[in-house]
Amino acid sequence: MNTSKHIDIVILGAGYGGISCVTRLSRRFRKKTDVRIHLVDRHTYHLLETRLHERAVRESEITVPLSRFLAKRPNVAFHLGEVTHIDLNDRYVELDFGMTDTTSAQPRRIRYDYLVIALGSKTNFYQIPGLEQHAFQLKELEDSERIRAHTERMFAIAATETNQNKRKEYLRFVIGGGGLTGVELATEMAERFDALSEQYHLDHSEPEMVLVELSDRILPSLDGKQVARSTEAMQAMGIQIYTNTRVTGMREEEGRLEVLRSPGAPIPTRTMIWTGGIRISDLIRRSGAETGPQGRVIVNESLQVRQYPEVFAIGDNALAINPKGGKTVPTAAQFALQQGYLTADNLDRLIRGRTLKEYHPKVLGEVVSLGKHLAVGWAALPVGAQFRFLGFLGSLVKRAISERHIFLLWKERQNWTGHW
Numbered sequence: 563m564n565t566s567k568h569i570d571i572v573i574l575g576a577g578y579g580g581i582s583c584v585t586r587l588s589r590r591f592r593k594k595t596d597v598r599i600h601l602v603d604r605h606t607y608h609l610l611e612t613r614l615h616e617r618a619v620r621e622s623e624i625t626v627p628l629s630r631f632l633a634k635r636p637n638v639a640f641h642l643g644e645v646t647h648i649d650l651n652d653r654y655v656e657l658d659f660g661m662t663d664t665t666s667a668q669p670r671r672i673r674y675d676y677l678v679i680a681l682g683s684k685t686n687f688y689q690i691p692g693l694e695q696h697a698f699q700l701k702e703l704e705d706s707e708r709i710r711a712h713t714e715r716m717f718a719i720a721a722t723e724t725n726q727n728k729r730k731e732y733l734r735f736v737i738g739g740g741g742l743t744g745v746e747l748a749t750e751m752a753e754r755f756d757a758l759s760e761q762y763h764l765d766h767s768e769p770e771m772v773l774v775e776l777s778d779r780i781l782p783s784l785d786g787k788q789v790a791r792s793t794e795a796m797q798a799m800g801i802q803i804y805t806n807t808r809v810t811g812m813r814e815e816e817g818r819l820e821v822l823r824s825p826g827a828p829i830p831t832r833t834m835i836w837t838g839g840i841r842i843s844d845l846i847r848r849s850g851a852e853t854g855p856q857g858r859v860i861v862n863e864s865l866q867v868r869q870y871p872e873v874f875a876i877g878d879n880a881l882a883i884n885p886k887g888g889k890t891v892p893t894a895a896q897f898a899l900q901q902g903y904l905t906a907d908n909l910d911r912l913i914r915g916r917t918l919k920e921y922h923p924k925v926l927g928e929v930v931s932l933g934k935h936l937a938v939g940w941a942a943l944p945v946g947a948q949f950r951f952l953g954f955l956g957s958l959v960k961r962a963i964s965e966r967h968i969f970l971l972w973k974e975r976q977n978w979t980g981h982w
């Protein structure tokens with residue numbers, strides 16, 4: 563138990579859920595000096611994860627330094643480190659700093675009175691043989707940089723490779739998973755091929771982008787008409803789409819990689835990027851919280867963890883149920899943000915002994931970029947109708963959504979300081 567006379571609120575993760583929660587919390591408790599807020603993350607920045615695919619092809623600012631949000635918030639302490647242990651019964655978390663010197667090698671314990679778990683998700687390789695070992699993933703800033711550097715390398719090597727088959731392998735890029743991440747990445751990369759071909763004096767028809775999807779269609783959350791139009795747009799970019807195809811493994815032989823699939827022959831390549839699924843870190847399951855599919859934490863209508871009312875799980879970590887229809891709330895940035903703001907309000911209520919608000923997800927829409935200047939999707943209109951689009955306008959909507967997120971965070975700051 564925390565024996566200090568302060569109330570300590572610890573927020574794990576400075577992603578969409580964590581940062582929205584912490585910015586609002588610090589405003590809510592700005593006059594309550596006995597409440598201390600602790601934000602923990604392994605990075606010093608807030609990552610705009612929804613724009614990772616952009617950074618995989620070009621220089622693009624997709625992080626915001628946490629110091630920019632926290633500089634004028636004296637009631638928030640930032641702890642940089644890797645969360646390695648969560649103890650829900652004894653109410654503490656352990657952080658590893660990844661340092662090799664003996665003074666800081668010991669994990670540091672942070673005790674809490676209230677905890678918010680917002681650690682996001684990891685790539686799920688589903689134990690497909692060879693996949694985790696050989697495939698790239700797209701989850702962290704470093705992943706996108708790795709993909710960008712590797713792509714350029716493949717073009718550079720192909721430029722002087724005289725063996726036709728080897729050239730093909732270097733210039734064949736395979737993406738596993740035809741959901742939002744796979745499609746956004748495939749289209750951005752395919753768009754970059756022309757510039758790279760030019761740069762390395764390669765024939766523009768040589769690079770290949772292959773998208774492999776298990777189900778019978780890409781983009782499962784969009785309607786059939788939009789999927790058909792997106793598929794056409796992607797094929798026009800030269801992307802080969804294999805639906806109803808399962809990635810069954812990856813094999814390496816004498817430096818050659820092959821993506822194994824069913825049905826179909828293995829695909830020889832030097833680049834496989836897996837975007838086929840997510841799962842939650844085992845760290846959370848080990849905490850004692852009850853978990854459901856993908857390892858997401860079962861929460862009640864106010865996002866509190868079962869049997870631990872002082873603990874909230876939000877964003878990808880939470881298995882929240884939409885009271886309207888009873889379905890699981892999907893993992894998406896828009897829901898993580900809503901849950902972060904609501905949890906800040908509820909912590910305020912909990913500490914002041916008031917009734918908590920229930921979570922009612924607002925589905926604002928869905929936008930999938932198809933390269934830099936095209937996007938497909940829909941946005942909810944106030945009258946309950948939907949505005950559907952495919953085209954340049956969509957890409958503006960996509961950009962506006964990302965800017966709105968930053969704007970809202972700054973607005974919390976404005977409310978705190980009284981000026982921008």
Ligand SMILES: Cc1cc2nc3c(=O)[nH]c(=O)nc-3n(C[C@H](O)[C@H](O)[C@H](O)COP(=O)(O)OP(=O)(O)OC[C@H]3O[C@@H](n4cnc5c(N)ncnc54)[C@H](O)[C@@H]3O)c2cc1C
Nearest residue numbers: 575577578579604611612644645681682877878894895898
């Ligand atoms: C390429 C891509 C595109 C996407 N596009 C969209 C989109 O267009 N629209 C949409 O709604 N959703 C999109 N998503 C999904 C969306 O990004 C996630 O649902 C959202 O980020 C979840 O928010 P979160 O707060 O739960 O976790 P995150 O935003 O992932 O934040 C988790 C935070 O926890 C930190 N962390 C994790 N583990 C530890 C640890 N052990 N120790 C310390 N810190 C840790 C991480 O550094 C991170 O800052 C996309 C995802 C990807 C990968």
